[in-house]
Amino acid sequence: MQKSRHAAISSLLIITVVTATLGLAVGSMSWGLVIGLLIWATIQIRHMEKLQSWLHDSSEPSPPEATGHWGDIFDDLARLQKRYKKRTRELKDVIVRFQQSSSALTDAVVIIDNQNNLEWWNRSADHLLGLKSVSDRGKPVMNLLRDPRFIRYYRKGNYEEPLQLSSPINSELVLQYHITEFGISDRLLVARDITRLVRLEQTRQDFVANASHELRTPLTVIRGYLETFLDQELPKPMNRALTQMQIQATRMESLVADLLLLSRLEASQHIPDENPIHIHKVLEAIRTDALLLSGDKHHTISLEVESNHDLLGQAQELHSAFSNLVFNAVRYTPENGHITIRWWVDLEGGHVSVSDDGLGIDSIHIPRLTERFYRVDEGRSSSTGGTGLGLAIVKHALQRHGARLTIESKIGYGSTFICHFPVDMLTTH
Numbered sequence: 001m002q003k004s005r006h007a008a009i010s011s012l013l014i015i016t017v018v019t020a021t022l023g024l025a026v027g028s029m030s031w032g033l034v035i036g037l038l039i040w041a042t043i044q045i046r047h048m049e050k051l052q053s054w055l056h057d058s059s060e061p062s063p064p065e066a067t068g069h070w071g072d073i074f075d076d077l078a079r080l081q082k083r084y085k086k087r088t089r090e091l092k093d094v095i096v097r098f099q100q101s102s103s104a105l106t107d108a109v110v111i112i113d114n115q116n117n118l119e120w121w122n123r124s125a126d127h128l129l130g131l132k133s134v135s136d137r138g139k140p141v142m143n144l145l146r147d148p149r150f151i152r153y154y155r156k157g158n159y160e161e162p163l164q165l166s167s168p169i170n171s172e173l174v175l176q177y178h179i180t181e182f183g184i185s186d187r188l189l190v191a192r193d194i195t196r197l198v199r200l201e202q203t204r205q206d207f208v209a210n211a212s213h214e215l216r217t218p219l220t221v222i223r224g225y226l227e228t229f230l231d232q233e234l235p236k237p238m239n240r241a242l243t244q245m246q247i248q249a250t251r252m253e254s255l256v257a258d259l260l261l262l263s264r265l266e267a268s269q270h271i272p273d274e275n276p277i278h279i280h281k282v283l284e285a286i287r288t289d290a291l292l293l294s295g296d297k298h299h300t301i302s303l304e305v306e307s308n309h310d311l312l313g314q315a316q317e318l319h320s321a322f323s324n325l326v327f328n329a330v331r332y333t334p335e336n337g338h339i340t341i342r343w344w345v346d347l348e349g350g351h352v353s354v355s356d357d358g359l360g361i362d363s364i365h366i367p368r369l370t371e372r373f374y375r376v377d378e379g380r381s382s383s384t385g386g387t388g389l390g391l392a393i394v395k396h397a398l399q400r401h402g403a404r405l406t407i408e409s410k411i412g413y414g415s416t417f418i419c420h421f422p423v424d425m426l427t428t429h
Contacts (some may be wrong), residue, residue, distance in 0.1 A: 016040075037289045046151040047193070088335040107192045108175075114142050114185035128191050130169035141189070144168075149270055150177065152402065156422055161404070164194070164269050174198045202267075209263035212256045219256065223249045258389040261320065274312040276427050279343050280305045282315065283352070285324045287341060293330050300338045301330075307345040308427045313401045321397040325354040333358035333414075350421040361409040369407060370395040394419075401425060 016036050030145060035151065047070040054064055063074040063081070108125035112118060117138050118131065125131045129145065136144060137298065142151050153163045160180040167173035178190045227245045230239065287303050322341075329339045333356045340355045361369070365376045373388040391405075394417075398405055402422050409415035 008211075014239050027207070064276050107190050110189040110191075112187040112189060114183070115138050116142065118144070119186075125191070128167055128169075128173065128175060128193060129318070132392070144243075152422070152424055153177070154179065156424075161399075164198075167193075205263050205266050208259055210227050212259040212263070214257050216253070218247060223253070224270050240400065257395060262389055262396065263394050265317065265393065265400060269399060270402075271314050271317070271400050274425075275315065277311045277313055277318060278316045279350075279352075282319055283322065283341055283343060286319065286326050289323065289332050290326045290339070292326055297330070297333075297335045297337075299330060299333060299336070301326075302338070302340050304340065304342040304344075307343065307350070309345045309350060309428055311350060311421060312425050312427050317397040321356075321394045321419065322352060322395050325419075327416075328390055329354050329356040329358070329417075332356070345426060347422045347423075348420070350426050352421075353416055354418040355414065355416040357414040360411040361407075361415055362411055366409060370405065 016033060018232050035292070037174075050064045051074075063077045065074070105122060106124055108122065108128040110118060110121040110125050110129070110131070117140055118136055119138075121133075123130075126133070131144065142154065145151075147165055147168065150163065150165060153159075159181070163177040165175055165177065167175050172195070173193055174195045175191045176194045178192070180188045180190075182188060223246065226242055226249060229242050230246065234242070240335055283303055289303050291299075326339070326341060333339060340353075340356050342351075342353045342355070344351055362375055365374075368374045369376075370391045372392045375388055395405055398419055402425060404420050405420045406420065407415065408418070
């Protein structure tokens, strides 16, 4: 660029000097200067027209030929053109490689633009989601994947947990949807076929459910005979042994009942239908039962309802989830402790919290509390009568309602368990 500028100035000076000299020779230097400037301007305009014509004519592969400083400019443009073409080829190769590798994936990969329209997808998306490359490109994703549960998941914008649904074109296939945001509100949708994993999990669940169901009959018989024996006059050592046997049999019955409930909750990730639930009545009934469970511990159990909103869902499942949280607070809160049950609604949805001022839980245990049979203290099972499945039941019951559980706790300051429900699960009474 610097060289071209110097060349342009030099050509202007040469023409000016030559024409001024000729003008002086004929007796009018000023006219000579004017003619020289006109000649120089005409040359520049002519080369600018060439440049403009080349820029607008895509059929011309290379810049036009020229001499002087315009030749330098056209040469620079030719070099830029070569670099651009090389970079374009490299980017095309990268895109082709990406498309080839994406096409080789067994997972469906779909790119959705910031207007929620389908922009690109791989071959697996054709087989798993039924997308057609010719007719579906540019269409809204929610017009093609119409399951209300997918639409709800897509719109809520919280994609920390994947969504599990049947394939829209083959109900025998189970897909797991993952959505990742990138760019400016663009989304990458990945759908994975997890049918085999689901069938293996279903086999495990069926085994647990069948085993638990088969255990109920012998346990009922054992408890019946134990009650009969305890009604008799027996020696104290035998009476004490039978009493312990009855306590353990009762605990086993509770464990079997929880296993059956957990198996039923795990059988599906979504509730079959949604009914209005009067949240205040549900929590008040749980509070009454919690006061009976507290007994001689003399807990103070308060209920705070701060909204006229109710929930949509399955009353029995939500009652089980909330009661597990409240009864756990009763079991693990020392005597004369305070327990607060609260319901409120904000812009993010509805929330049920259970807070206590008990001993608290070390943060190292919190991520694993919802695992089956996980215990902070192995000795707590026998002393509190819990089965170790309560929080697992809470987790799965909430997941079926599109909700999630968060746990806040600090040693010596108690714990707070919060159930977060999305806005679309709320209703007014």
